[in-house]
Amino acid sequence: xxxxxxxxxxxxxxxxxxxxxGIFQKYGYDFRNYSKAHIRRRVxxxxxxxxxxxxxxxxxxxxxxxxxFRDFLEDLSINVTEMFRDPDFYRSFRENIVPKLxxxxxxxxxHAGCATGEEVxxxxxxxxxxxxxxxxxxxxxxxxxxxxxIAKEGVYQKADMELYERNYQLSGGKGKLSDYYNSMYGSxxxxxELSKRIxxxxxxxxxxxxxxxxxLVMCRNVLIYFDKMLQDKVLNLLxxxxxxxxxxxxxxxxxxxxxxxxxxxxxLDDKQKIFKKKLNV
Amino acid sequence: MYKAIVVGTSYGGLEALKLILPQLPEDxxxxxxxxxxxxxxxxxxxIRLLNELCTLQVKEAESKEPVLPGHIYFAPPNYHLLxxxxxxxxxxxxxxxxxxxxxxxxxFESAAWAYQHELIGLxxxxxxxxxxxxxxxIKSFGGKTIVQDPCHAIAPIMPRFALKxxxxxxxxxxxxxxxxxxxxxxxxxxxx
Numbered sequence: 105x106x107x108x109x110x111x112x113x114x115x116x117x118x119x120x121x122x123x124x125x126g127i128f129q130k131y132g133y134d135f136r137n138y139s140k141a142h143i144r145r146r147v148x149x150x151x152x153x154x155x156x157x158x159x160x161x162x163x164x165x166x167x168x169x170x171x172x173f174r175d176f177l178e179d180l181s182i183n184v185t186e187m188f189r190d191p192d193f194y195r196s197f198r199e200n201i202v203p204k205l206x207x208x209x210x211x212x213x214x215h216a217g218c219a220t221g222e223e224v225x226x227x228x229x230x231x232x233x234x235x236x237x238x239x240x241x242x243x244x245x246x247x248x249x250x251x252x253x254i255a256k257e258g259v260y261q262k263a264d265m266e267l268y269e270r271n272y273q274l275s276g277g278k279g280k281l282s283d284y285y286n287s288m289y290g291s292x293x294x295x296x297e298l299s300k301r302i303x304x305x306x307x308x309x310x311x312x313x314x315x316x317x318x319x320l321v322m323c324r325n326v327l328i329y330f331d332k333m334l335q336d337k338v339l340n341l342l343x344x345x346x347x348x349x350x351x352x353x354x355x356x357x358x359x360x361x362x363x364x365x366x367x368x369x370x371x372l373d374d375k376q377k378i379f380k381k382k383l384n385v
Numbered sequence: 386m387y388k389a390i391v392v393g394t395s396y397g398g399l400e401a402l403k404l405i406l407p408q409l410p411e412d413x414x415x416x417x418x419x420x421x422x423x424x425x426x427x428x429x430x431x432i433r434l435l436n437e438l439c440t441l442q443v444k445e446a447e448s449k450e451p452v453l454p455g456h457i458y459f460a461p462p463n464y465h466l467l468x469x470x471x472x473x474x475x476x477x478x479x480x481x482x483x484x485x486x487x488x489x490x491x492x493f494e495s496a497a498w499a500y501q502h503e504l505i506g507l508x509x510x511x512x513x514x515x516x517x518x519x520x521x522x523i524k525s526f527g528g529k530t531i532v533q534d535p536c537h538a539i540a541p542i543m544p545r546f547a548l549k550x551x552x553x554x555x556x557x558x559x560x561x562x563x564x565x566x567x568x569x570x571x572x573x574x575x576x577x
Contacts, residue, residue, distance in 0.1 A: 107503075109525060113501060117470070139475040141467040142497040184480050328448050328476045335449075357448050357461055357476050 107157040108148075115244055119159035120144060126167050133247065134310045135180055136336035148177045160161065174250075181248045182329055187222045187260075187281070189324070190356050191274035194230060194240065197264050198276050199321070201351050202234050205256060210239050212318040216309055217326035218244040221255025222268075225284075227322065228277075228298040233278045237301055243316055245307035256304045258285075258294035265292060314345045317336040325355035332362075339363045352379040386469035387529065387569060388503040390415050391450060391496045393489030393519070395422035397539025399431055400551070401559055406457055407438040408563035415505070415570045417457040418446065418496065421438025421491045422468060422511070428462055434443035446474045457470075458486035483515035502527030505569055507562070508553075509533045511543025524568035529569060531555040554558065 108116045120143060124136045147159060156162050161199060165172045188194055205211060218224045224244045231237040246252050265281065272281040285292040307315050309326065320343050327335045342352060345364045352369060354377040360366045369379040394401060398421045409417070421428075428445065433445040439457065446458040452472045460466035464476040465487050474494075482488035493506055493516060506523035508516045510533060524530045530553030535541035537558055547553060557565060 112428070113526075114500060139467070139469065139477075141469050141475050142477055142479075144498065145467075145491065145494065182477070182479060184478050325478045328478070332449055355478075357464060359448075362449075 105307065109385065113135045113250065114227035116144070116159065117161070119228070120147060122359060123147070123159055123163045123166065126163055127322070130167055131170075131173060132311060133177065133180075133308070137310070137331045138180075139329050139331065142181065142329055147264075150176060150179050159189045162218050164191065167255045173345070175337070177248065177314065178250065181219075181246075181251070182325075183219045183248065184214075185219045185222045185325075186264070186271065188268060188275045188277075189223060190376070191271045191276075193324075193353070193356060193376045194226065194275035196373045196378055197227075197353070198230065198234070200372045200378055202230075202236070205231075205236050205239075205319075206234070208239065208319065211320065212280065212316060213243065214316055214318040215244040216315070216321060216323040217240070218246050218252075218255055218304075219248075220251045220260075221258065221304075222260065223322070223324065224255060224302060225258060225294050225298055226272075228302065229272075229277070229281075229284055230275075240301055242302040243305060243318070244302055245305050247306065247308035247310075249306055252306060253303050256299070258296075258299055259291050260294075262287060262290050262292050314341060316345060317347055318345055318350065320353070321323045321348055322353045324353060325358070327358045328355060336363050336365075339365045343368055346381045348381060348383045350381045353377065354379070386503065386573060387415055387505050389496065390417045390501050390507060390566065390570075391493055391504040391505045391519075391523075392417060392419040392509065393493065393511070393516035393543075394419075394509035395485075395513060395515070395540070395543060397510035398422070400510075400539060401533065402435065402567040403438060404559055405563050405566070406435060406441070406443070407423075409439070409441055409457075411440040411565065413441060413567065413570060414454050416452045416454050417441070418452065418454035418460075418466070418468065418492065418545040419457065419459045420487045420492050421517075422485050422487070422513075422515070423462055426462055426482060428459055442532045446476075448474060448476045450474050460492065461486075465491045467491060468499040469495070470499050472499060483513055485513070487513045489516035490519035494522045497522040497528060500526075502526065502530035505531065505566070506553075507531045507533075507566075508544055508551075509559070510540045512540040513542060514546040514550075516543060517550035520547050520553060524551055524553065529554060531557060531562070531565070534558050
């Protein structure tokens with residue numbers, strides 16, 4: 105980051121804006137309304153890894169070399185997730201949503217921004233334990249095809265299982281997490297019976313429209329990376345995707361506060377960010 | 386004039402903060418933004434405790450919330466805390482940095498870009514190297530950098546790293562820090 109300092113901080117802001125505009129025009133991925141601080145951090149990291157001096161040099165490579173762009177796309181997307189992240193959320197899900205789902209013969213779930221799928225398998229396990237997975241059509245989407253491949257395979261690091269097992273137990277799991285996967289050397293593979301109801305698909309929340317009409321939307325720790333305007337746009341899209349009385353689950357630090365859809369939901373669990381769409385407004 | 390203070394600390398941090406923060410007066414003109422490594426535990430308990438001790442309002446920083454004077458903000462557990470150029474907070478679930486989430490470096494670096502030379506960075510007691518690079522960034526923007534004297538810190542590693550890597554301007558005993566913060570907060574900073 106030596107090319108940027110106090111004196112030319114403005115230059116970095118300009119170059120970042122040009123880079124994001126270029127990516128949008130050339131590749132159709134729209135990061136223009138992402139958190140600027142997040143984008144700046146990722147771009148500066150990439151500069152130093154590639155030993156490039158300026159964002160303009162990076163932009164040149166990004167626009168002219170699609171393979172370089174593919175790798176750079178990984179930098180911009182957020183793929184860190186864990187199984188049963190926020191165990192209290194899953195506990196609340198069992199309490200507040202499961203009884204209602206049990207009254208349905210068939211329902212659809214959309215996990216928007218599923219990254220590498222750890223939370224998709226978490227919910228699939230929960231639904232399985234509640235006898236609901238068979239009644240469910242489960243869509244899991246992300247704009248990043250590379251992470252979708254990982255999600256589809258359901259293969260994760262064995263080293264992470266200790267934490268995930270602990271999360272699972274805290275979330276009110278009814279068995280052992282290890283009941284659901286097979287170990288192979290340093291990895292584990294989740295059983296195919298969990299994913300047989302899941303369709304993994306490419307969908308971009310920023311540039312694509314409503315994906316499906318569903319009873320439940322999970323979109324956790326995705327909105328925090330967007331600016332207020334984009335957050336609101338995406339919240340409207342999620343709202344339109346929900347049937348009346350459908351459920352919306354956000355990340356524990358995300359909220360509907362100050363959004364234009366706030367009055368279209370009631371909070372079932374304000375702390376765990378579980379909302380129910382009102383019947384009509 | 387300075388516009389904000391960022392503070393990073395880990396082991397022994399709560400004790401240090403309990404000494405410093407209650408001494409900031411009601412009319413303290415700068416927001417104080419703190420990363421305290423506490424693992425994945427909830428921080429309701431110590432926020433409540435500090436609120437009872439402090440005249441300033443202590444709270445967890447929320448996504449998109451504007452950074453305002455009169456407040457002491459804490460990063461939520463298991464999220465990185467960043468300051469945007471428009472001086473609102475962002476949260477992120479990115480990889481841990483220096484084995485930490487929240488990471489002091491990530492807060493300090495984002496705040497350095499947002500506030501440039503109008504920022505004060507403070508590293509207190511702690512048991513890893515997080516914060517040293519961030520403090521260096523603050524210094525490179527012309528901000529004021531302060532480190533607790535490691536000789537008297539509960540855990541000297543974090544202040545030592547910060548001293549070595551960032552070569553901060555000020556090294557103070559814990560007891561001397563509050564008065565210095567009050568003095569800096571009300572000072573007119575010479576414009577380069």
